[in-house]
Amino acid sequence: MNRPDSPSVPGHPRTYKIIVNGQERVVHTDMLSFEGVVSLAFDPVPTGPYVLITVSYRHADQKPAEGTLTVGTSVKIKNRTVFSVTATDKS
Structure with a gap:
């Protein structure tokens, strides 16, 4: 079984556990975009x-x-990368 901290096996996506606004999320890519983090x-x-x-x-x-x-x-992320995302309305 492929553990989150083990090397990637071809054909099997790696799993990363990250923290977004205090909540654990699971993603299957080692790069996250601004837009991807916001959607999480x-x-x-x-x-x-x-x-x-x-x-x-x-x-x-x-x-x-x-x-x-x-x-x-x-x-570029790794397990336990932490994100803080805030939205403000300047009105």
């Missing part, structure tokens, strides 16, 4: 002309291991 945080994703979404991360599998994501950017 919100259902439905808040929209509107004045909605601003902020995504920060820590314990990523890259240097720097912490930072922020912006629209169109991605981060």
Whole structure:
């Protein structure tokens, strides 16, 4: 059986357990985009002309291991990468 911390086996996606807004989520890719993290945080994703979404991360599998994501950017994750996603309405 392929454990979350074992190397990937061809044909079997690797499983990562990450934390999004305090909730454990399971994903099957080692890269997550801004849009992917937002969709894990919100259902439905808040929209509107004045909605601003902020995504920060820590314990990523890259240097720097912490930072922020912006629209169109991605981060390389590992087990227990933590994301904080907030939506504010500037109205």
